[in-house]
Amino acid sequence: MKRIVLLVALLFGVVLQGQEINVKELQQLAEQGDVDAQSGLGLCYYNGEGVEQSYSKAVYWWEKAAEQGYAGAQYNLGICYAKGQGVEQSYSKAVYWWEKAAEQGYAGAQYDLGLCYYNGEGVEQSYSKAVYWFQKAAEQGYADAEYNLGVCYYKGQGVEKSVEKAKSWYRKACANFLYKACEALNKL
Structure with missing residues (x-):
């Protein structure tokens, strides 16, 4: 339950009881293969929330989630490839990830x-x-x-x-x- 509250707070940008989101806890879950945590951690890095902003780290975590079939991460990877954020700009790679998310x-x-x-x-x-x-x-x-x-x-x-x-x-x-x-x- 705590994990769900943490992820909801992260995704909607709310603060839990006046405290910052526990990115360390999110990272631990992500490293254990939790797809929601991986996608959420990617969002943290993309927006620089609770961590230093890094498109390349966002891409790293979104790739982990995308490879597990997580449509939101696949979509976000497509955006990164289309804009050249954290990766070399490539519409063909953007299309690759968007097709996977679109089919879902x-x-x-x-x-x-x-x-x-x-x-x-x-x-x-x-x-x-x-x-x-x-x-x-x-x-x-x-x-x-x-x-x-x-x-x-x-x-x-x-x-x-x-x-x-x-x-x-x-x-x-x-x-x-x-x-x-x-x-x-x-x-x-």
């Missing part, structure tokens, strides 16, 4: 994978594959994916052009407080 239903990874296909970053450009991944994320209420689906329908990229479907997706994204979707909807 991780909406952020599905969206970012869609962007890679849309822009041809790390993969051969494919609007139809971009639409596929945007659709997966949008079905989970991911506003940016809803907006990008609207763009694809409006422009006829990867799907048959449909202003009505574009409006529908813009409307959903706008309802999820994505301002640019509201603007796009008002222009149609």
Whole structure:
């Protein structure tokens, strides 16, 4: 139970009874192979919370968790590879990790994978594959994916052009407080 409270506190940035998060305890759990602790410790290093900020140490712990199939760590590794944080920048490696997380239903990874296909970053450009991944994320209420689906329908990229479907997706994204979707909807 103490471990769960510690991890929840870490992930949501709260302080336990006025004290800092016990990173040493988290490290011990991570070294024992605890996937939640590994991912949480990666987050500590990424944000510099309770430890000196280090992207390379964040990557180290996220790789440990990602190799155990932890979707959140796989997604975070993809971000590090896309941005070149703690690793050499590589869209193909970002795509590799985002695919693993996306296949587990991780909406952020599905969206970012869609962007890679849309822009041809790390993969051969494919609007139809971009639409596929945007659709997966949008079905989970991911506003940016809803907006990008609207763009694809409006422009006829990867799907048959449909202003009505574009409006529908813009409307959903706008309802999820994505301002640019509201603007796009008002222009149609």
